[in-house]
Amino acid sequence: MNAVYIEELARHVGREVLVQGWLYNKRSSGKVRFVIVRDGTGLVQGVVTPDADPDAFALAERLPQEASLRVWGTVRVDPRAPGGHELSVTRIEPVHIPKEPFPIGLKEHGVGFLMDHRHLWIRMRRQAPILRVRDAVLWAIRAFFHERGYVATEAPIVVGTAVEGTTTLFPLEYFGQPAYLSQSGQLYLEATCMALGKVYWIGPVFRAEKSKTRRHLTEFWMAEAEVAFLEHDGNLQLQEDLVRYIVESVVAERRRDLEELERDPEVLLAEVAAPFARVTYREAVDIVRARGVAMEPGEDFGAPGEDALSQHFGRPVFVERFPARIKPFYMKRDPENPDLALNADLIAPEGYGEIIGGSQRVDSEEELLRQLCEANLPEEAYRWYMDLRRWGSVPHSGFGLGVERVVAWVAGIPHIREAIPFPRTLDRLYP
């Protein structure tokens, strides 16, 4: 008999099937025993009675949580069962019976304990749907760019230069030379977009920031795009199209997981239905201050400021044209006001913070050199980057999207650490 996955059970009603998985939970009521089996695609309740199979009935009492097993049974529709389908069990075959109790019970646990057991925690009820949503987000990003003819190109992970400065880099030794883990693939994408026109990549980046917040990881995944001949306004439109595409794809493909997470798909769809809001940095500062959050013009927005903007608009909002002084050296200046950068941050709704940072890039050699010097960065290390402005420089723009922040928003989970299988945070390198 061929094995089936639990998510396919609706197609097998009335037939006997084999389900292979793990014992999630069991209950007993004298002469009826219930085994809740998970297989990675969902949960199903098996009903075991002594008359159907005495051996299975005995096993249903004995098997501990997370025992791996094969279960044969007939699929029935039953509204009493979680998921709507139920298995009338005819046979149970243990694959592996644990000798010790599974560390993670079905009752509540503390965050520290769960994080220490992350390798087992991901088996539990809420975690699997989150990771399936993550998969759907990543697929949506790839599909979006692939449909538009973008070429996926990779940036190196081990690099010799900083993108944003040197304080947040993880240093390592590279055959006797100093090297770093990349904090962004952007500079390399600028090079590949001059070769291929429009490019993207999805990869891990590393920031040694000593941040302890629900929005930060030291290792996270970024989806970055870079497009030759694309200017600021087109860049914003591209980002908006991408974010809407992601949300609509995930809702279409993973509605059941969102519902399992008690995330209302209609709320998400409503948030991205209308054109995203767009405000300038100056307007945003006024809005933030009007909502009672203290900040001075010229400062970056803190988390409370982002939350205020988030609440004010109730949908994604672009904040554009920041003071160039507080932004990286590679951003092109606003031709109408050289104190401003041609950049934008995209703030997600519901307090999920900045999910995209992007800008039009400097395209003139002289301007780039000047801004490199102002940022006190070593010219020599950026010589190759300067070369891009020496041969056929064109206006170009790009952005980076924080995958885990998007997953957290779409899944509606409070903390980014659950949006990646094995989060790396300030004080956590295990497991």
Add this chain to the structure above:
RNA sequence: UCCCCGGUAGCUCAGUUGGCAGAGCAGCCGGCUGUUAACCGGCGGGCCGGAGGUUCGAGUCCUCCCCGGGGAGCCA
């Protein structure tokens, strides 16, 4: 780096004015024919984060340290 909270059974926590170390869950034993984190009865389970101090007596008070969580700054 700074601010706040916490560390007691495998897990989640309670522990009064400083006076015998507790509960629920998990585990084990028993009961129950439709359970929904099932329920009911019983049993075992402790370096109270570590070091020092105050005291007749410290889980409780003081000092230092370690670990974890939340937030700030910074960022996606």
